[in-house]
Amino acid sequence: MELSDVDELMKYWNYPELQQYHSRPRITSRDEELTWIRSTWERRQKGEAYIFGIFLIEKDQYIGNVELRVLSNIAQRGSLGIAIFNPEFWGKGFGTEASKLILNFGFSVLNLHTIELEVFSFNERALACYKKVGFVETGRKREAHFSGGNYHDIILMDISKREFVFTKKLMGDEN
Ligand SMILES: CC(C)(COP(=O)(O)OP(=O)(O)OC[C@H]1O[C@@H](n2cnc3c(N)ncnc32)[C@H](O)[C@@H]1OP(=O)(O)O)[C@@H](O)C(=O)NCCC(=O)NCCS
Incomplete structure (x- = not known):
């Protein structure tokens, strides 16, 4: 991402529709x-996290972000x-495509062993x-999230390098 991308981000970032999916409200200024x-940029230089913009190639339009954080260099664990x-671009396959690309980067370039994530049960x-790209549920933090006046479970998921390679083969995905 470049600093010039901030304007597109600010059009949507503070929407309640999007904020509900964050672990705590992240209302931010430009x-x-x-x-x-x-x-x-700094975290990438230090090898702590790799954060990319998601862009529509045909319009060069910035629509989202995807992040791979390195949690342990010893166990080769990362998080997505x-x-x-x-929101105009929700449910159109871009999340699945971006997740597959970042998993491929994590396993093939960074040589991670497992990649994990947390997701609210209502999402x-x-x-x-996540299930489409091969993540499996490993556990739950029960009623650990409060949103919209109710408690919700936080679902823990992960995928190993071996499972990712297997899922790709199963789906006939050569990329
Ligand atoms: C989560 C997110 C990255 C997914 O990306 P996306 O491009 O919207 O998702 P995709 O289109 O690739 O896949 C979504 C799948 O969910 C299905 N889906 C869509 N809406 C759904 C709903 N309300 N209930 C159940 N399934 C739904 C779609 O049919 C699709 O499955 P299919 O391809 O088998 O039909 C994106 O929606 C997003 O950024 N949401 C807001 C922020 C967020 O939730 N981030 C994740 C926090 S853990």
Whole structure:
């Protein structure tokens, strides 16, 4: 991402529709997002996290972010985070495509062994997306999230390099 991408991000980032999927409200200003974009470069340089923008190739339109954080260099564990901030592009396959690309990067380039994530139980679109790329549920933090006046489970999921390679073969996906 470049600093010039901040304007597109700010059109949508503070929408309640999107905020409900964050673990805590992350209402931010334009300046805070500029600082965040700069921080993504630093974290990448240090090998802590690899954060990419998701762009529609044909229009060069910035629609979301995908993040792979390195949790342990010894166990080769990483975690995935993703947000398509522009709701117009939800449910159109971009999350699945971006998740597959970042998993491929994590396993093939960074040589990670497992990649994990956390997702709220009410986020059915995200759950469907993660299952499609091969994540499996490993546990739950029961009623650990409060949103919309109710408690919700946080679902823990992960995928190993071996499972990712197997899922790709099963789906006839050569990329
Ligand atoms: C989660 C997210 C990255 C998924 O990306 P996406 O491009 O919307 O998802 P995809 O289109 O690739 O796949 C979604 C799947 O869920 C299904 N789906 C869509 N809406 C659904 C719903 N309300 N309930 C159940 N399934 C749903 C779709 O049919 C699709 O499955 P299919 O391809 O088998 O038909 C994206 O929706 C997003 O950024 N949401 C807001 C932020 C967020 O939730 N981030 C994740 C936090 S853990």
